[in-house]
Amino acid sequence: MLGFMVGSLAGGTLSDRLGRRPVFLTSILLEATSLLVVSLSSTLATVYVSMFVMGVGMIVRGVTGMVIINEIVPNRHRRAVGILAMVSESLSGTLVPLVALLLSDWRWISLASSVSLFVVSFPVFIFVYETLKWLHQTNNPGEIEKVLTKIGRINGEKPCVENQDTPEETNQLTTKDTSNQTKSYNYLDLVKVDFIRRRIIILSYAWFAADMAFYGLTFNANHLGGNRYINSFLTAVVEFPSHIICYLVVRKYGCRCSFIFSAIVTVICMVAVPLMQQVDVWASVACAMLGKLFTTVGYTVLFIFTGDLFPTMMRTQAYGACSFMARFGSILVPYILFLGSTVHQSLPYVIMATVSLFAVVAMFFLPETKGLHLPETLEEARSQDRHRFQCTERRDNRNCVNNNTVANS
Secondary structure, three states: OHHHHHHHHHHHHHHHHHOHHHHHHHHHHHHHHHHHHHHHOOOHHHHHHHHHHHHHHHHHHHHHHHHHHHHHOOHHHHHHHHHHHHHHHHHHHHHHHHHHHHOOOHHHHHHHHHHHHHHHHHHHHHHOOOOHHHHHHOOOHHHHHHHHHHHHHHHOOOOEEOOOOOHHHHHHHHHHHHHHHHOOOOHHHHHOOHHHHHHHHHHHHHHHHHHHHHHHHHHHHHHOOOOHHHHHHHHHHOHHHHHHHHHHHHHHHOHHHHHHHHHHHHHHHHHHHHHHHOOOHHHHHHHHHHHHHHHHHHHHHHHHHHHHOOOHHHHHHHHHHHHHHHHHHHHHHHHHHHHHHHOOOOHHHHHHHHHHHHHHHHHOOOOOOOOOOOOOOHHHHHHHHHHOOOOOOOOOOOOOEEHHHHHHO
């Protein structure tokens, strides 16, 4: 978790300075290499250092990957692709109990994980390009032309980049204000602007609450009774329907309303778990699995929602800050669960439910982003506050710019 915290802060800064693609690819290789070192390590100190490095690489990969999805996928498909990315994470979670059952030795488990990451890095290197939004903000028209040329070569035509900036828009921005376009932001900028400060505080707490509920229900699976491998497998399997639910409710009601709904159901399930333990073990397991399902819905929504609320050059910092605060929730989980075995078995669920309930209340103070395009500037992000108390659909008015015209400009 310490590696997660360091990676959360470092990932945003590095991807803004060096680019999304190189940081994303490097994080995958870093994670794979550290797992390989773990499998070959002979001392406990080597394992500790390698796990720390792995944590850094893992969280940088997750944060940067979500930013890449937000910036390269057209607006109408962005949420669907973001949820699909979370599905792939859930798939890996279902394989962990199976791998642990077949490969009981932790060295072989680490080696298998390392090999899979090295394999994944090849298609990433070939097919993932630098995002046009980052290139626009850093005023790099030469690289923009190269990326568009590669995309056109693969598609067999000149691509139509929908809901993204184009070189023509970049030239307009440069004419208006070149200094603002090339300005780089840091984490302190998140608290300098009033509405950005409010958003980052609320979202950081929501991530903290979601992380606590997610890992609390996951880590407590072995204490629910029954086979620990089956329980671990079930906690991962329930994430698949959660992504389907997430897609449906986000598409219909937007991110904010979806999180509020999922968090309320999660609270109800967490309160029901200790009550059902007095009745039947499997009833308690069912409540815990249902709670895990809906807390996964909320967690997935937060990954999408966070990127919708911040301008391009603040987006990775926002993800990094929220992810950093979320780690405090997961760090506290073992101590909260310990209270269940020393004080009262229902106390951990009461604590986690209370924390999640406050997140529900706080979420009402954020705007709904359904139907809005991804903000690029502070002014565009500020304009979202007009929709703070709405859940109705709004169409993005941006038009798809034909790159043939852009090339001529």
